[in-house]
Amino acid sequence: MDAKQRYEMWLGSDQVDDVTKQELVNIKDNEAEIEDRFYTNLEFGTGGLRGVMGAGTNRMNIYTVRMATQGIANYLAKIGISEPSAAIAFDNRNNASLYALETALCLCANGVKVYLFDALRPTPELSFAVRHLHCNIGVNITASHNPKEYNGYKVYWDDGAQIVSPQDKEIIAEVNNIEDFSMVKTMDKDAAIDAGLLNVIGQEIDDAYIGELHKLVMNPEEIQKAGDLKIVYSPLHGTGLKPVTRVLSELGFKDVHVVEEQAVQDGNFPTVKSPNPEGAEAYALSLELAKKVGGELILVTDPDADRLGMYGYDSKNNEYKEFTGNMFGAILCDYVLMQRSQSGRLPENPAIVTTVVITNMVKEICKKYDTFCDCNNLIGFKNIASRMRAYEQTGEHNYVFGLEDTFGCLPGTYARDKDSVGTLMLLCEAAAYYKNRGMTLWDRMVELWQEYGYYKEKVQTMKFDGREGAAKIQSMIQTLRDNPVQKVGAYSVEKIYDYKLGTETDAATGKSEAAVLPKSNMIYYQLADGAWFLVRPSGTEPKIKFYLGVKGSSQEDAAEQLDELAVNVKAMFS
Ligand SMILES: O=P(O)(O)OC[C@H]1O[C@H](O)[C@H](O)[C@@H](O)[C@@H]1O
Structure with missing residues (x-):
């Protein structure tokens, strides 16, 4: 059946309700709309x-x-x-x-x-x-x-x-x-x-469920000592409100300020266009409240509470700093590995499970704690969960922590999708731990950069709607596949990994060989000086996504390099 036939079938069916039929009648002269809805x-x-x-x-x-x-x-x-x-x-x-x-x-x-x-x-x-x-x-x-x-x-x-x-x-x-x-x-x-x-x-x-979260707490005494940590929290009108406020209060955090306007359940999300912790607008009301009450940590969860986002107080400059998913993911990864190894609670053959687009800082942290960084995985938390299943079958590693760049972590094996509630709880524990040492989580981030290097990443997207848009995205990726480049701005290309073809190409010699890569229509460019980018179609929105990463010599240098890389990558596709 083609789009028009399906449209007619819906209109003629006695099983389709009248309101739906009226919606369809209203588009009867709009061929493009019928095509888009039924193709x-x-x-x-x-x-x-x-x-x-x-x-x-x-x-x-x-x-x-x-x-x-x-x-x-x-x-x-x-x-x-x-x-x-x-x-x-x-x-x-x-x-x-x-x-x-x-x-x-x-x-x-x-x-x-x-x-x-x-x-x-x-x-x-x-x-x-x-x-x-x-x-x-x-x-x-x-x-x-x-x-x-x-x-x-x-x-x-x-x-x-x-x-x-x-x-x-x-x-x-x-x-x-x-x-x-x-x-x-x-x-x-x-x-x-x-x-x-x-x-x-x-x-x-x-x-x-909350009982399982309690088991993840590593340092309850640190929380007791810093129970006055000022936490500002927003559930963005969604499901996080009850479990987050419950678990924080049960653990002894006494100074939690919820953004009232966003504590109201509402499918119209009246205070935000997009309830996404990846976008700045999600934090507008939390930041306002934090400034009023002197918040030390700002945390927001998305409507279904699998993702979270965070801003942290920078006491030296008296301002709030945005943390990307890579940043708080790295902080937690480091905190969990450090605490567990210090207390002898790191299992044998420990593994951190993540995806190909995670910050390279996580790989360095894993090295320090002699932990396997399982990162040759496709984007999507389900692929991290698949690795957990594989470990259970083979016993080859023990899962310690899972994380994605897209603001999602899972701190245990009790669930198999990212959990903002458990992650938020551990971030508050880490904040308490550092507070007891006179530090904020921002201070800890700066320490990690000093120790491992100034890694910085971001994602750029371009939107193309409908059937034509989907085809355009495919052709943009295919064009790069057919015409590999040797230089991206000032960076020379070292290696190209094509996940569709399953190949690794040495840019200098042009030689390709088969590589063990999970199959997907995406291409990864490894560039000189620790920079990289990956391009793929989104699986949830009509967008093409460019993931970019650099390693700079300072925060400013990394920011400059990243901006430049972004401009150069975009130019390749325009
Ligand atoms: O990039 P997309 O395919 O649109 O997916 C968007 C996101 O969806 C889920 O949240 C996955 O767990 C993420 O890994 C992914 O980034």
Whole structure:
């Protein structure tokens, strides 16, 4: 079926509600809009299904949610799982609880026992719940940090990790087989409860999850000594509020200031355009409050509380400094390895698990603590979780800490997705530890730069919408593949790693050889003087992404080098 035929099918179906049909009638003369909404099904990307809410097969709505769910149910049946079970959560987005219920009822109608949260919960708690309740799968309705127009559907497997290849492809094949609404089952909510298929969960899972976080605390006495640490926190209208304030108060942090306007659950995110800790606007209200109360640490979590962001007080210059995900990730990585090794709690064959675009500083920190830095992994926390699964199967390493540049860490094995609550808690512990030594986390960052070098990184993006945009992004990457360069600005190119071709090329000789690289359409340029860049298409947004990194001789030098590299890389693609 082409886009127009699918559009007609939706309009003619007695299973599509009148409001949706009216939305479709309103675009009847807009060919481009019909094409965009119906040319394809939403695809599983880096973070599962994600799209703008609205009518169409390429949109998030109850029909695409049900079709995806039916595909998953068919997959569970196909691989012969007896007595299947699922945990389902949702965040504060508009329609999130509705999509969660639709998912639950479709699964129940397929004989799957469902545990559905009674109200919004963080992504890491869903990941934990899948493991805790021994479910076969989990679903979380969230579009993470995307703007309010979006919603999404993250799918978890029985270890609590988001699904990866080839399983995601097998599931999507089942989803794509569902072309007709009549293939989708659903049932009445009361009937599902009476049959014991739909079970509501809440407090008992919260308690078990928070209990796991308590076990991660390394220095409770440091927290007691610095319990007056002034923490400013914003949940950005989402799920972090309850678990974050609970765990901080249980640990003895007494001076926590929550940004009130952003403590209100709201799917319209009235105080921010995009509830993303990677963007400066997410901190505007927190910074205001911090200046008022003398905050030492500013922490924000995204709506589904898998990511967090941070600003720290710089007492020497009396200002707040922004920390990138690489920066606080490096601080925590160092803190955890140092504390564990000093107290003899570092396991044998310890590993820090991360991705190809992490700051090189983390690799240096790992060397110091004789720890394996497992970084030849694709972007997306699910790929870190895959390594955790592999370790459990082979026993080759023991996971200590996982982190991504995109503001996400996981400080233990209790969950298999990034956890802003556990990460935030450990950052507060580290801040307390350094406060007791007369230092701020900014002071610690400066020390790390002095010890390891002035690493600095950033990500640049360019947006290209729709079908044409997606093709343009592919062709930009292919053009670089076909026309490799030998110099990027002042840097000469040392090596080129092509993750699609699985090759490593020596730029000086032009010789290519096969390399063990996970497969993906991305290219990594290793440049002289510790600089690098990587280009890839986003898996969650219509964007091409450029990851850049440099190593300077001072903070100023690193900033200058990075700006220059950014200009030169951009010029290559314009
Ligand atoms: O870069 P994208 O494919 O858009 O993904 C955006 C982000 O999605 C998730 O949060 C992943 O865990 C991150 O690693 C990734 O950076």
